[in-house]
Amino acid sequence: MSWLTDDDDEDDFGFDEADIRMRPNPKANRPRTKRRPAHADASIARVLGVDRGRYQVLLDEDTPEEHDVVATRARELRKQPIVTGDRVRVVGDVSGDTGTLARMVSIEERRTLLRRSADDTDQVERVVVANADQMLVVVAAADPEPRARLVDRYLVAALDAGIRPLLVVTKTDLADPADFLAHFEGIDIEVFTSARGEMPLERIGASLVGRSTVFVGHSGVGKSTLVNALVPTAGRATGHVNDVTGRGRHTSSSTVSLRYRGEGGSGWVIDTPGVRSFGLGHVDPANILRAYTDLALIAEDCPRGCTHLPDAPDCAIAEAVADGRLGPSGAARFDSLQRLLTTFAGGR
Secondary structure, three states: OOOOOOOOOHHHHOOOHHHHHOOOOOOOOOOOOOOOOOOOOOEEEEEEEEEOOEEEEEEOOOOOOOEEEEEEEOHHHOOOOOOOOOEEEEEEOOOOOOOOOEEEEEEOOOOOEEEEEOOOOOOOEEEEEEOOOEEEEEEEOOOOOOOHHHHHHHHHHHHHHOOEEEEEEEOOOOOOOHHHHHOOOOOOOEEEEOEOOEOOHHHHHHHHOOOEEEEEEOOOOOHHHHHHHHOOOOOOOOOOEOOOOOOEOOOOOOOEEEEEEEOOEEEEEEEOOOOOOOEOOOOOHHHHHHOOHHHHHHHHHOOOOOOOOOOOOOOHHHHHHHOOOOHHHHHHHHHHHHHHHHHHHOOO
16 A cells, blocks of 8 residues: 555655665764864974874974973874974974874975985985974094094084084094094084093084084084083983994984073074994085085086096196196095095095
8 A cells, every 4th residue: 555645746745766775884983084183282392302193392382381292193294204393283282291192184384304325325215303493413533433424424424404503523532533533624513522530511502502503423523421511401322332343332312302501592402313424325515515616616617427536527626736836725625525525526
């Protein structure tokens, strides 16, 4: 028996053919969308370090409300590297109370990016630190013996990133660093020397004020000792040099940002684990030349594709040096440029 008569219409009963084609939503929630919230209320924070997927970030920097917060990365950032020195946008519980966890939802544009590769042929870059202004290279005059070629690699990476290099030579009470330092004549780099009990902390500290400085160096050269002297609350582990191999033991296992507070103001010390190699597979050699502004101007007259290496034909810089137009200081700068370019080209 039908409940409808010829005069009745299905619409009168609230039914439609589309009703029988609708699939129910078993979870009773909204369908997924690729649109992400704008997070207009997000706070800006500085990444201080990371430990097992949890990031320590600093909110309200340089204000009375400055405080640390533990945060994790949002799902949309899972494929993006977040490193010490990054500036990130944070949402959620940003009180910093014990047991709370905030969420990083985006990374602010980076001013600088220090990178390295596993070796010179590896094009996969590894981000070391973001937004650093300076790189302070720590090397020992002895125990372990200084490695000029490793320092060259640090300098190449710094110049490529647009970061100002500084050099500290420790343990000068064990050996005279003069011959080692002669290797770097012509490079615009400030040098500090340090002996046992005679660290030039005031001079080094003055160069840190108002800047973020990443400390790098071979294991066992006294980098962590220097960091602890500059930042007494750092508590970075220190080690010794193996008597058999002459190598230092890795003591710092992670990269962290530490607040430096001196008489002239404050800055950031970014301590990194000691390394024995520093690949340059990611470097653009043009950035090395740009660091030598006077030589880069002369290089505009070089043939297209000039490498500026000793065997480069018709190199305008080499001709200027041969003619005596650059003087002894210019010749020394060209020698340092060629050395750095040779270091970079060594893995090609």
